[in-house]
Amino acid sequence: MSDDKIKAKLQEVKEGDYLLWNLRTSPQPVTSISDYSFIVEGRQGGRYRFHTSGDPKLTNLKGENDISIKELTVLRPLSSIGE
Secondary structure, eight states: OOOOHHHHHHHHOOOOTTTTTTTOOOOOEEEEEOEEEEEETTTTEEEEESSSSSEEEEEEETTTEEEOOOEEEEEGGGTTTOO
């Protein structure tokens, strides 16, 4: 997936959406959004900050390490479609 497509998807993310990234198979919820990032809560206690400006990357908040985003799928709950 190209960086430009990933950047465009990151700009469209809303609180309550679910994300899959980098071959993950279990969707993770977006729990909060700020001006330049948003937080995703993992199922096993992980927390991730996705950066919406610059290179497509996220920060694992437990280990404080940055991870490049190579693929991204945004899943929107059915209840929010059409809002």
